[in-house]
Amino acid sequence: MDAERPAPPAATTMARPFGRSGDPGEIDSHVLRLIEHMPAAVLLFEADQSVLYSNRAAKILAQVLSPDEGASPRTRLQDWHPRLVPPSALELCRARGMWSGEVALDSPYRAARVLLVKIHALGDYGGGPYGLSLRDITLEHDRELELNLRNSELEVALSRLSSAQEAVLKTEKLASIGQLAAGVAHEINNPIAYVKSNLNTLQHDIFQLLSEIRSRLRGQPMGEGYGIDIDEVATEIQELIAESCEGVDRVVKIVRDLKDFSHLDRIDNWVLADLHAGLESTLNIVWNELKYKAHIVKTFGDLPLIECLPSELNQVFMNMLMNAVQALENYGVITVTTERYGDKVRVSIGDDGKGIPEDVLPRIFDPFYTTKIVGEGTGLGLAISYGIVAKHHGTIEVTSVPGQGTLFLIELPIEQPRERGMES
Template identity: 40%
Template structure:
């Protein structure tokens, strides 16, 4: 029979025994070199169907007895055979064969197993040791594949996380650029207005300087003096400096306000991306919230009013840039969940063991099926191209790495609330000492 199954490679074409053979002849055959590797020999009927196995162990029990060979050596071998041996079809997969054999195997192992074809006829013997070696090789091969797959998965995960970070960074930079453009726009306009308003003043200063030169010159002719006086009077009338005081004051105040807004955004961006801050540095989470709100202002301002209820918090060790990333994600998600104009309420408070941050929106809320998968990687309700589904998954991992918890509660039509709990270090120290 020709077969390509994995079991076929384990098959040993051992010549079967007839049930009429004597026990002594079978014992002698087991001692031959070609049969020393086997624990048993098969017994097959005239049609080629297996009847059982006679084991080396059973024969030893007979011949170890006093006069055992003389008393029972001439008896037919079917008297000592196992009529219910392990029989496996060659069509069986390696895994199924291993499951079948280990499920029926008795210890210590005293027999091999019989291999049959599709018609049930005997084709050879298989040893348990060979089967275990084949399974070990198969497992090693699959482990190698799994290790390669795990490496590929980790590389893909790193790339996806980096992609999500770059997407968030792009969104953040676009928002900050938009926020910078507004004050920069009217600062630029104010500077242009200042240039236009200051031009007549320069002309007045020039005319008055010419008049002063003429007055100081004893040789200045009356015609030249009259012209200088006339030019100074015209420049004075055109410049009207008494009317410019209010306009210039307003322009300077607006320009300074715009520059302050730009400075606030720059400081907020610097505080937001505090990558150089170590996990051991203690941070006030309220500062993180204010920084994240500055960066998220462009995403929020047209969608919701941000209401802050920030309690007094102890400083805790954390990676502020990572916490800022979580807060930015929650704030932008909250704004995107609001239809029309709503509210985003951010609240903080502290307890003996932990500090808490609550981000609650008045958006459309989520169904239970969506809520159950909200932290799953790649799960998103946004249209294709508008979200990777990694934002909340990364946020969950960041909070988990900080030893904290993040939970969500939501109801359709009533909004969503995320709650972050971060442990206080002194609470952990007290717990360890206790």
């Protein structure tokens, strides 16, 4: 049996330990016994791959890899498995002094095994004999494959979750716009109504003016009491046109703000934007909801352009403003304040309404949590706002005193971390 063959001197000569000195032969005997009882398979072989020594773990592994061989002597590496040592392994070991790699070995009796194989050149200049250690890492390899599979599944699930989250954001935004549609229609209807009235008056005045001009050109002045004051009519026409232009501008602004607010940004469409423009646009959209219940106090600081998703922040501002106006039981005050704080900007939106009870405060950002009656709220507004601010690497905090009011403080970085970055 190969286990009874003595190890050659070159392979068994050991360096003196740092401990007490002892007989080299006795030390070699102890080392050999240690190797024999190691859990890793160890083989010693020559350059021609003839085996000089194999420990107990190696013999057990041989039975597992090649059960047909039985207990017959295994004098060459191929007796363990034909592909145990890759063809290039010995050549690299001679050049570098060692080689290490994973080897997958199939078997007709069971699933493939994966071994971690290490070969060390024990002779001078990378020559033989060679020491080989084997460790079965099949379970570790299977776990790694399983982990990679689970990671892939998680990435797919995360992608689906992100898509669902984006869809919920769009749905909530569209729901918010739908909720405000009546108010926006009213805001548009007012200027359109007086533009229409002005056009009717303008039509009458122009008809009179043209009739007077036509009569005078024909040398037939209108009778007394029927003539018109051309200067007075011209002044009235100018005023009517100016008012109509103002009304049309109002409609254009509302439509533009609504378009900007409802624009569904792509997830990676990060741009430099003016927060004040976003706040003004949002205030204009929700104005019909605010003007009858609140006095708006704006205190805008000097802010730089910030890197953000503008329409998503507009959604946050709208949620904050709508929450504020809904908290007012009577006519009250809503404050909108901005300031720069180092490399961040702060937006504070507060009200002097009924406030939030202390036991409710920790839950206001939970999805689907709402204190409103059924049909009035989805419970997603603040949760989505929290997610949008978090996506901007910002924070949102709330302080409230029941009976005195509530203040939301939103803090956003001026520049996003570079790994997020802006698109070129």
